[in-house]
Amino acid sequence: MNNPHPIDTRPLITGDDPAAQTYYQDLVSEYGSPLLVLNGRVLKTRFKALQAALPEVDLYYAVKAHPDPEIIKIIDQLGGGFDIASAGEMSLLLDHKVSGRRTIHTHPIKKDQEIRDGLRFGATTFVIDNVHELKKLVPYRSRVGVLLRVSFRSASAIVDLSKKFGCAPDEVSELVQEANALGIHVKGLSFHVGSQCHDASKHVEAISRCHRLMQEINETANKPLSVLDIGGGFPADYELKGLDIEAFCMPIRAALAELPRDWHLIAEPGRYLVAPSVTSVTTVAGKSMRNGFRWYYLDDGIYGSYSGQLFDHATYPLQVFRDGERMPSIVAGPTCDSIDVVAENIGLPELEIGDLVIGHQMGAYTAATKTRFNSIPDARLVVVDHPQEPPVLVN
CATH class of the missing domain: 2.40.37.10 (Lyase, Ornithine Decarboxylase; Chain A, domain 1)
Structure with missing residues (x-):
């Protein structure tokens, strides 16, 4: 029994x-x-530790992890950017006079009002993962840049964040062509391999695959793709075994070292920080x-x-x-x-x-x-x- x-x-x-x-x-x-x-001191220490582990990557705090004004204030003081997914999160940042230019809007599905709110806020980088979302941006194509979210599902992640969002890797080229036909600028690719990953192997796989996809597209592109957003997934130490973020990020850093030096690299840490x-x-x-x-x-x-x-x-x-x-x-x-x-x-x-x-x-x-x-x-x-x-x- x-x-x-x-x-x-x-x-x-x-x-x-x-x-x-x-x-x-x-x-x-x-x-x-x-x-x-x-504990503000712990938050600052974690932010600086991740910066040291990924020195070529700009960190955009995932506001959804804990949308508290005091946390926003500390991340702002540290010079971090912000990953937002709603008008409510924009409002929180507005209260702290954070510029929309320091944000990326990562929700792949948006109402027209959400897009207009984002533009009014000052956000210019939006994430999408399908042609229907591309078409929503046509009225604003002169004001936006797009990151295409690609799905890389990880069996080791506690929370699968590629089940609900992300196009298949073999759909990327067609979406870029559609964006070009619509006059929308695709800045690059993004992914999120899932939350609370046990190791960085899926990050490495996703970085390498996105590298190849972007290189293939750039061979014929008028505006080359040059931004890669590697998402989050950096773990918290719920087992209290001690977490070496430098060791976790070492294979990620090695994979990023293979990319062109002029690409802009972004990450969306939340859990590891807070x-x-x-x-x-x-x-x-x-x-x-x-x-x-x-x-x-x-x-x-x-x-x-x-x-x-x-x-x-x-x-x-x-x-x-x-x-x-x-x-x-x-x-x-x-x-x-x-x-x-x-x-x-x-x-x-x-x-x-x-x-x-x-x-x-x-x-x-x-x-x-x-x-x-x-x-x-x-x-x-x-x-x-x-x-x-x-x-x-x-x-």
């Missing part, structure tokens, strides 16, 4: 850590609970013993900051400041819905009402996909500048 409660194997940190416990308790005392704590930069702080609001499991009810859950467990297929490492025998436990969120369970059959030392439960690597696709079910207030975002790096578990 199948176990109705398979063991939750996510990384779990238990035991005394007086400095960390005091740090988080002080934040809760000042700002309340639940919280999302944005996941480790944000920590969740929740409080045990209640507890019970039911069917052999200790239940702990938090003041944040699946409908809030932990929404990425449903929508993003992510599992976030947890930390509690208790020690002792680990007993089968269930960690639930605050709503009335039974689906609101953060961790099922996880071995926890006994917790008490008022204890803190810390979620790590919680910056990407968490607050971005939260709901207001039961009209429960959102976790409050608090910005800090703290030297503490995200934890790493040592086996």
Whole structure:
């Protein structure tokens, strides 16, 4: 018979850590609970690390990963560009006086109003993947440049982003010809091999294939293709094993070195930058013993900051400041819905009402996909500048 409660194997940190416990308790005392704590120093460190790993590539932050004004402010200060996909994201950037010239509009499917909003905002580079979207741009052809999105599906990616969008590689030449006939300038190609990739092999394959496609087209093109957008897919360390972004990017860097030196290279990082930069702080609001499991009810859950467990297929490492025998436990969120369970059959030392439960690597696709079910207030975002790096578990 199948176990109705398979063991939750996510990384779990238990035991005394007086400095960390005091740090988080002080934040809760000042700002309340639940919280999302944005460590600006970690975000800056991650941005600079990816810049160093891909020195020839301009980084455009994927706003969808966590569209918070404080994150936009930090990326803006670092000189990054922005990958946008909606008028709402444009509005967020407008509030920070970010020029549309520092953006690329990457949603391949757009209403006419979205195109006009983008042009009004100052965006000039749009991504498309089919002839119907090309035709939508005809009225604005003197003001836009196009990147054709190409599909490269990766079996190793946790989230497949080439299922819904992207033309087949053998369709690229025909789309470029159609664009030329319509008087639309194709600047280059783009791809996204999927989110949370285990290795860079699919990036390398996509770069090499796009290189060949662009070279073949440029042999007869009046306006040669010269932009390559390599998308995102740079992973977060949900396993707390330590992530060497330099090693991850080494094969990507080698593949990019084969391209012409005058091509403009773009990437769209989101998860790698913001996941480790944000920590969740929740409080045990209640507890019970039911069917052999200790239940702990938090003041944040699946409908809030932990929404990425449903929508993003992510599992976030947890930390509690208790020690002792680990007993089968269930960690639930605050709503009335039974689906609101953060961790099922996880071995926890006994917790008490008022204890803190810390979620790590919680910056990407968490607050971005939260709901207001039961009209429960959102976790409050608090910005800090703290030297503490995200934890790493040592086996």
